[in-house]
Amino acid sequence: xxxxxxxxxxxxxxxxxxxxxxxxxxxxxxxxxxxxxxxxxxxxxxxxxxxxxxxxxxxxxxxxxxxxxxxxxxxxxxxxxxxxxxxxxxxxxxxxxxxxxxxxxxxxxxxxxxxxxxxxxxxxxxxxxxxxxxxxxxxxxxxxxxxxxxxxxxxxxxxxxxxxxxxxxxxxxxxxxxxxxxxxxxxxxxxxxxxxxxxxxxxxxxxxxxxxxxx
Amino acid sequence: xxxxxxxxxxxxxxxxxxxxxxxxxxxxxxxxxxxxxxxxxxxxxxxxxxxxxxxxxxxxxxxxxxxxxxxxxxxxxxxxxxxxxxxxxxxxxxxxxxxxxxxxxxxxxxxxxxxxxxxxxxxxxxxxxxxxxxxxxxxxxxxxxxxxxxxxxxxxxxxxxxxxxxxxxxxxxxxxxxxxxxxxxxxxxxxxxxxxxxxxxxxxxxxxxxxxxxxxxxxxxxxxxxxxxxxxxxxxxxxxxxxxxxxxxxxxxxxxxxxxxxxxxxxxxxxxxxxxxxxxxxxxxxxxxxxxxxxxxxxxxxxxxxxxxxxxxxxxxxxxxxxxxxxxxxxxxxxxxxxxxxxxxxxxxxxxxxxxxxxxxxxxxxxxxxxxxxxxxxxxxxxxxxxxxxxxxxxxxxxxxxxxxxxxxxxxxxxxxxxxxxxxxxxxxxxxxxxxxxxxxxxxxxxxxxxxxxxxxxxxxxxxxxxxxxxxxxxxxxxxxxxxxxxxxxxxxxxxxxxxxxxxxxxxxxxxxxxxxxxxxxxxxxxxxxxxxxxxxxxxxxxxxxxxxxxxxxxxxxxxxxxxxxxxxxxxxxxxxxxxxxxxxxxxxxxxxxxxxxxxxxxxxxxxxxxxxxxxxxxxxxxxxxxxxxxxxxx
Numbered sequence: 024x025x026x027x028x029x030x031x032x033x034x035x036x037x038x039x040x041x042x043x044x045x046x047x048x049x050x051x052x053x054x055x056x057x058x059x060x061x062x063x064x065x066x067x068x069x070x071x072x073x074x075x076x077x078x079x080x081x082x083x084x085x086x087x088x089x090x091x092x093x094x095x096x097x098x099x100x101x102x103x104x105x106x107x108x109x110x111x112x113x114x115x116x117x118x119x120x121x122x123x124x125x126x127x128x129x130x131x132x133x134x135x136x137x138x139x140x141x142x143x144x145x146x147x148x149x150x151x152x153x154x155x156x157x158x159x160x161x162x163x164x165x166x167x168x169x170x171x172x173x174x175x176x177x178x179x180x181x182x183x184x185x186x187x188x189x190x191x192x193x194x195x196x197x198x199x200x201x202x203x204x205x206x207x208x209x210x211x212x213x214x215x216x217x218x219x220x221x222x223x224x225x226x227x228x229x230x231x232x233x234x235x236x237x238x
Numbered sequence: 239x240x241x242x243x244x245x246x247x248x249x250x251x252x253x254x255x256x257x258x259x260x261x262x263x264x265x266x267x268x269x270x271x272x273x274x275x276x277x278x279x280x281x282x283x284x285x286x287x288x289x290x291x292x293x294x295x296x297x298x299x300x301x302x303x304x305x306x307x308x309x310x311x312x313x314x315x316x317x318x319x320x321x322x323x324x325x326x327x328x329x330x331x332x333x334x335x336x337x338x339x340x341x342x343x344x345x346x347x348x349x350x351x352x353x354x355x356x357x358x359x360x361x362x363x364x365x366x367x368x369x370x371x372x373x374x375x376x377x378x379x380x381x382x383x384x385x386x387x388x389x390x391x392x393x394x395x396x397x398x399x400x401x402x403x404x405x406x407x408x409x410x411x412x413x414x415x416x417x418x419x420x421x422x423x424x425x426x427x428x429x430x431x432x433x434x435x436x437x438x439x440x441x442x443x444x445x446x447x448x449x450x451x452x453x454x455x456x457x458x459x460x461x462x463x464x465x466x467x468x469x470x471x472x473x474x475x476x477x478x479x480x481x482x483x484x485x486x487x488x489x490x491x492x493x494x495x496x497x498x499x500x501x502x503x504x505x506x507x508x509x510x511x512x513x514x515x516x517x518x519x520x521x522x523x524x525x526x527x528x529x530x531x532x533x534x535x536x537x538x539x540x541x542x543x544x545x546x547x548x549x550x551x552x553x554x555x556x557x558x559x560x561x562x563x564x565x566x567x568x569x570x571x572x573x574x575x576x577x578x579x580x581x582x583x584x585x586x587x588x589x590x591x592x593x594x595x596x597x598x599x600x601x602x603x604x605x606x607x608x609x610x611x612x613x614x615x616x617x618x619x620x621x622x623x624x625x626x627x628x629x630x631x632x633x634x635x636x637x638x639x640x641x642x643x644x645x646x647x648x649x650x651x652x653x654x655x656x657x658x659x660x661x662x663x664x665x666x667x668x669x670x671x672x673x674x675x676x677x678x679x680x681x682x683x684x685x686x687x688x689x690x691x692x693x694x695x696x697x698x699x700x701x702x703x704x705x706x707x708x709x710x711x712x713x714x715x716x717x718x719x720x721x722x723x724x725x726x727x728x729x730x731x732x733x734x735x736x737x738x739x740x741x742x743x744x745x746x747x748x749x750x751x752x753x754x755x756x757x758x759x760x761x762x763x764x765x766x767x768x769x770x771x772x773x774x775x776x777x778x779x780x781x782x783x784x785x786x787x788x789x790x791x792x793x794x795x796x797x798x799x800x801x802x803x804x805x806x807x808x809x810x811x812x813x814x815x816x817x818x819x820x821x822x823x824x825x826x827x828x829x830x831x832x833x834x835x836x837x838x839x840x841x842x843x844x845x846x847x848x849x850x851x852x853x854x855x856x857x858x859x860x861x862x863x864x865x866x867x868x869x870x871x872x873x
Contacts, residue, residue: 048855051812081634084631089590091632164854198854198855224774225731230774230820234767235683235726236679236682238679
């Protein structure tokens with residue numbers, strides 16, 4: 024389908040002056056304190072490498088499409104230390120604050136489409152996204168939340184630990200079971216490194232939720 | 239004529255000369271008093287204590303009567319009137335005790351009488367003195383709703399004498415408070431008059447008019463739309479022009495007037511250009527030495543408060559850098575200091591980008607310095623600023639991370655070592671419910687994701703009995719925070735569930751009782767999540783929760799679970815369904831038995847009605863439960 028170039032280059036940040044209830048639904052599994060655990064792996068022709076990853080949401084501001092948290096990587100190949108902790112900040116694709124087009128971090132609209140389409144749950148949205156970045160989509164009933172996560176700092180190691188945080192993750196979160204799938208994008212790293220996480224119960228049989236509020 | 243000796247200038251000497259019968263002596267004494275007190279607060283106070291004001295007021299009163307007497311030498315009388323009025327005006331200038339003394343001495347009416355005097359200088363002196371009085375909050379209230387008073391006011395505004403018309407404007411600025419008064423002034427055509435003074439008046443008249451116009455518009459959208467109505471922009475255009483006037487005070491007052499209009503009727507002045515102009519002018523006025531520079535940040539705050547769009551524009555205009563620059567310049571006049579701190583607080587109240595900028599410029603140090611300033615207003619402003627900046631989610635998150643990664647000497651343990659927990663627990667016993675509630679709030683945030691050691695420290699300080707009585711506190715806001723604190727205590731490491739079982743399950747019982755009796759959604763939400771968290775434990779925990787939810791077997795009363803599931807509050811419905819998810823979690827041996835109980839209580843059928851709940855979160859959890867229940871064989 025021919026696509027107007029002007030629309031495709033729309034930046035990812037949209038000024039949200041009109042209040043529309045089209046943002047993705049709030050989900051208790053994606054809230055402050057929630058933890059996820061799984062793996063990140065690199066698949067190449069030569070080998071497959073994987074390491075354990077633990078993520079915890081540390082902050083959440085749905086109105087501004089913002090969240091942040093920590094990511095712990097255990098036994099990453101070629102890392103100096105067994106555990107590497109980073110702090111990341113996320114953009115929620117809510118068509119109000121952010122659209123499917125990144126508009127920064129060296130990611131072109133083509134890169135964006137290439138990555139989002141790797142999530143099966145994104146496919147129904149593809150045609151609208153090609154037209155206007157998804158700005159007119161109503162995500163309020165969508166049981167998936169799409170985000171970009173960008174690691175900002177190393178927390179427990181120096182920048183010379185042998186790892187890079189130059190790229191970012193395209194993330195798809197499932198509201199029904201809290202599972203997270205992601206693809207790491209960095210023009211200078213192996214492509215399509217996959218992140219697969221599940222909501223953890225940390226030894227419990229069921230789900231547990233904390234409360235943290237700023238006055 | 240004997241030459242004045244040094245001694246004859248002492249206040250007591252002067253006062254005795256005021257009592258002289260000789261007009262020339264009186265006049266000279268009045269002049270001397272005037273020269274001594276002008277701009278000198280200490281002198282004003284000492285003269286005040288000696289009873290100077292009643293003395294001068296008495297002179298004014300006598301002379302005002304003398305004007306009637308055609309035998310008198312008008313020249314002398316006029317001199318005395320001018321000097322005594324000037325002295326009284328000076329006492330009242332910027333000095334509330336002086337204003338009070340002048341009013342108490344009954345001089346007000348006599349000063350008003352001067353306004354109808356035939357001598358221009360007398361009128362002028364009277365008007366000036368009255369303007370000084372009207373700058374103070376203590377000035378008498380002017381009743382605009384009386385027709386005679388309105389006519390008098392109009393006559394003042396129509397006067398050629400700028401002090402007299404300025405007085406008219408000052409009276410409006412000081413006394414116009416209610417919408418009824420604003421409407422009366424509008425109906426009497428006062429706004430048109432003030433607007434004409436904006437265009438054709440002197441500097442002093444323009445400034446006074448700007449203040450009066452703002453007072454008439456304040457919080458009254460009706461008056462604004464009537465005035466700016468059909469000719470939108472035209473009457474306002476004179477105000478808008480004055481924003482770029484060459485006099486700083488005029489610019490400031492014009493900005494303040496536009497801000498009043500914008501805050502009262504936001505659809506006016508939506509133009510981006512105006513917003514940007516206001517921001518730039520006010521930031522520039524920060525540099526102005528003196529009163530204008532001190533008041534500019536307060537005006538800036540009123541422009542940006544609660545308005546994200548303007549805060550964003552201000553950020554782009556480098557507002558934070560400029561405010562930072564002023565803090566660096568120090569030492570600052572307290573009023574200036576306070577204003578800058580409050581402006582920073584407003585800038586950082588909503589936007590992460592502003593807080594990031596603030597933190598990156600390292601303004602924080604300068605603000606914490608202000609915590610120890612001599613002025614209470616400055617210290618308060620510093621606290622407000624810090625509170626605004628630390629509302630940053632990112633800052634809070636980074637603080638929490640600090641705790642996870644750095645094992646030794648974390649901020650939390652320092653807090654404990656300094657007795658912080660003990661203090662908070664003490665505050666949780668306060669007579670004031672707001673204090674109890676806030677102390678619990680702080681404790682709740684403190685134990686969020688905290689390790690078990692920390693939670694144990696907090697719990698042993700609080701005790702199970704105190705926490706359970708706080709759950710049953712008379713005030714709902716306290717109950718809510720207590721329940722939220724328990725919720726956080728039992729989250730995390732699975733053993734922390736044991737807290738609610740301490741002392742024979744005191745806390746668990748309190749939660750159950752509170753959920754039974756409360757009708758507020760917030761209480762239900764926190765209490766339900768506390769139970770939800772307990773129900774994510776082992777068999778024993780889950781059964782204990784069931785016991786709270788269904789206290790008596792064979793009880794015909796509907797469990798509050800049904801009430802919560804039917805609630806309009808989606809968060810309450812969510813919390814309740816999560817609890818059911820946990821109770822029927824298939825990995826637990828007793829799950830099918832619990833499911834049976836839930837079915838018998840009508841809960842499963844209620845859930846089936848919620849399969850298409852309007853809240854996606856609720857809908858998904860309901861489907862999870864029903865999915866889990868199908869695994870037990872029956873539908």
